[in-house]
Amino acid sequence: MERMKTDVIPGGDTAAGAGGTPSGGAHAGGGRVRGPVPPGGFPYSPADEAKRRGVRRMKTLATCLLIGVALVYALATWAKAAGAGGWAGYVAAAAEAGMVGALADWFAVTALFKRPLGLPIPHTAIIPTKKDQLGVSLGDFVGENFLSGEVVRQRLRKVGIGRRLGAWLAEPKNADRVTAELSTALRGALTVLRDSDVQAVVGEAITRRADAQEVAPGLGKMLEKIVADGGHRRVVDLVCVRAHDWLAEHSDSVMTAVSGGAPGWTPRFVDRKVGERVYKELMRFVTEMRDMPEHPARGAVDRFLRDFASDLQSDTDTRERVERLKSEVLGRGEVQDLIASAWSSVRTMIVAAAEDENSELRLRTRAALLSLGKRMAGDGRLQGKVDGWLEGAAVYVVTTYRDEITSLITDTVASWDAEHTSKKIEAHIGRDLQFIRINGTVVGALAGLCIYTVSRLLGG
Template sequence: MFIQRSPKPLAQAAPRSLTADVTAPTGQRMSKASAARPEQRRYTRVSGRTRQSHRDIPIELNPAALLPMNKETELKKAKRTPLLLLAAAACVFLVTAFMPRGLWVDGIKAVAEAAMVGALADWFAVVALFRRVPIPIVSKHTAIIPKNKHKIADNLAVFVQDKFLDVPSLVGLIQKHDPAQSITGWLTKPANTARLGDYVVKLTSGILELTDDVRIQVFIKDALRDVLAKVDLSQSMGTILDTLTKDGRHQELLDAGIEQVVALLREPQAREFIAERIVEWVKNEYPKMEMILPSAWLGEKGAEAIANAVNRMLEQISENPTHQLRQKFDDAAQKLIVKLKSDPAFLQKGEELKRYLVEGEALSTYVKDMWGELRTWLKRDLQSSDSALHARVMAMGQWVGRELAQDPALRQSLNDHLEEAARAMAPDFAQFLTRHISDTVKNWDSREMSRQIELNIGKDLQYIRINGTIVGGFIGLLLYASSRLFELLRLHMG
């Protein structure tokens, strides 16, 4: 007896093809029938040339744009059936009221009466959800959805929070879907990492277009100033040197410096420079010696002698770990560390240097130049077909995918961290989202909200009216049959 409607997918409910009258490029009007046909091309001769014209142009319309209109139409159609059933029951009741009484006439009349009662009762129940019904006494209990908008908002928010955003639900979702395995499978595909690189490039390009250079520079400068203001330069430099001198690592720096000096002295340009300085010194200090020895020869020999002497000394230092100059270097480094950490003069110099960096214009100029160069490089790289940023993101994504694929413990660790993050963030996130849901629903217009709900579920609610009419008529038939049966039993027993 009950009528149930099987929900139809949206794609099936929407029209398969939508056409419209349009004007073709030639100025001719297209009919709906011609628009539905496949595209036809005609070639005409114009001034000795062949011109291709399009007579029929198919028009594709988006069915989603017509959804509100479709829902409105479907709701009106759905309301017709229960209304027709009510009208039919009323007509049957009126006809039987003027007919001579009899068993069948009284039975049909009883069915019609009960069907009308069921239809009207369910009509009131459905309509009272969305709008006010001006019936005395009961009207205050109508328009339930518009009047209870705030309650609906709060209850909906609480329902989402308790059933979808609670910690057990989120953790169970992570455990069910294994996001680490999904990430691994996604990153191991080169097409996906290339797509990831495209997203990062587009995002970076958008950020560069939207950012204000002056504000970025001010932000970087303020951040550097905050860092410098909290740093004791003298103490920090002393700590750095102290770290470098541990295990003789500063001697490696000395060896590197010696290698550079030796390599420099082997260069012809360096020897020419030394020779020129010797000739200049001889001319200034001993002008008469130039009359005895040629200055060019003297400079060349002197430069060679000095370079060889320095080379021999540096080689001795390099080959002898206990050379006295190495010890001198150790002592000098230790003294400098002590002074940097405790000498008031060095501490004062450190504060002056920090004040100069924080308050001077040098930092602003440096930040401006640095950001300008970085921005220019990023723009050039992002516009390039072989972007370094894109390649780096792809390589990083593929590396992460390989590492996750090869290490089950790493995947489990990632899932564990995601679960911990869900446990830590779920309460705050749920509170934020539920508050957003509640505030959004409360800000809706009551009548518009009620109308939207009716458009979406009103069609299904009409089946309540249909079933109410049918069930009412069936119950009326049962009651009439029962009453007649009781009368027959009473007559028989009497």
């Protein structure tokens, strides 16, 4: 009996060996919270230790009850033999059946976690020996009953994520929180990205897109619309004003240039007179063009631009020349450097906007989140769309990666140490299992009493 008690009531650091002999004192480890954790084992938290102490108390109670009914059986048997009366037989029968029930349930409970009395009885120590099979079965059970597309879809539909998310986002404090988190994530992402990589990608994308698409027709349509709307006139006005001012400031340079191009045999005063005359005509022409919106030269500019816009769209030679010019411009190092440097400017601008709580980026993001939340909270169609998107995404994940998810369970269970897995599980459910032993003792005693009573009544 003492050997059995040692087997069913291990101490905090006592582990039964193959022969049922404890490897340490049953009470020596009572004050220690945890020992070294072996590979594949579990660290025992204070809560786990409290549960294990509760299991030990229940084991002691169940074993004491077994010892008690054994003593009752011995005394009742002695009393019956001594002629104490018929009551002794009833008590002895109840105590005997109680012992049988207690021993049977002790064997059943103990067989879950270890071999009773260390004996190699078949189908015992179920959890340590069948740990891997239990992990596979658990993984299959989870996959079939929790990771099926229909189960996930029905569960998400009952939750109503779209409505709840909308109501949550409609709260200003929650919108502020999401905005702050998005800003942090954006800054983190931009910090992680290397400028050289992004610049290379942006430059290559712009260059490839520009090479793949002909620009002349688009430029022609844009120029045609600008001329039709009169948008070019301000440019013409600016050119005329600048030309007039330049001529006024550089009159000597103009007259010298004209005189320098005259034949050598002409007198110098004639060259000077010709230069002055040319300069005055240029000034008159530019002044009239500047001051007269209906000047014939302006009309000629309009006709030239319209013709050029038409040629950009329909003239093959013009379009080919524009394409060659485009390739030459894109191939220049200065243009590539400009494209690459654009990313640095954009990143700096975005990071600054993300860090500033009053920036237009964050204010617009917050307003958009509040608006989206209010719409989702009250718009059933939008809620249905959001729920459908989330359901579809969740179903895709669980159906596509079901094997990977269940293998996480099976592989994790397989990596556990068998002995410590058994101890961990026993710490969590062992207390309830000890009630089975207590109930088995009580129910066995009542059943034995009933059987003995019936047999006495039937036997006269």
